[in-house]
Amino acid sequence: MAVVAYSLAVVLNLFILFIGVRFLLQPFPAAAGYGVPGTQDRAYLEIKGLRDATFGIVGLVLLAFAGAHAGAWFMLAVAIAPLGDTVIVLRHGGSKAVAFGIHFATAVVVLVSAGLLFAV
Template sequence: MLTVIAYGLAIALNLMILFIGLRFLFTPVAAATGYGVPAKDDRAYLTIKGVRDGTYGLVGLALLIFVGAYAEAWFMLVVALAPLADTVIVLRNGGTKAVAFGIHFATAVLVLISAALLFAL
């Protein structure tokens, strides 16, 4: 059962971050608003975020499929820095605490839980 939960959470998190990356590529201004810091129509920087997040999602899925749970666990541990940094970015740039903690910090916690579950396999 632990294996199903660990893999299921890892797959779900990787697919969600891939979705967020695609959203930043195809609807960047709306995605930035959802991120917690509305942006003007500066598509270059919003595209960078889309590529970054999309790449994280694809790398996570590739590690899980081709290398295994242990490599994915290390990846999740390291990649948790991104939503932790996003929490600080939202707070420092006028975003709400609800978005900073309710979305970004909560995501970091889920990613760390995923890492712990994968390490436990």
């Protein structure tokens, strides 16, 4: 189970790092994928990119140097971000499919990852 727990956590952290870098390098296409394509403020999109990239790096560092339980607490806390993203997409006219199919589903997977890491 340790391999599954660490593998899922590493994949999730690499994925959020990728999303962050995409927001930094291609902010408008990334915003469309996020669910709010009308967003035209590049600075705020880059802030989101930096936030996401930082989350990914911190998650990987915790897994590598502090272990499963520290990673689990991080994943539990960071699940707030995709839950908030769900609300943001819905409040700003994004589709329910994106809000729930991407953001809420991500929050659920992150919480599952936290549970697996706590079990290691």
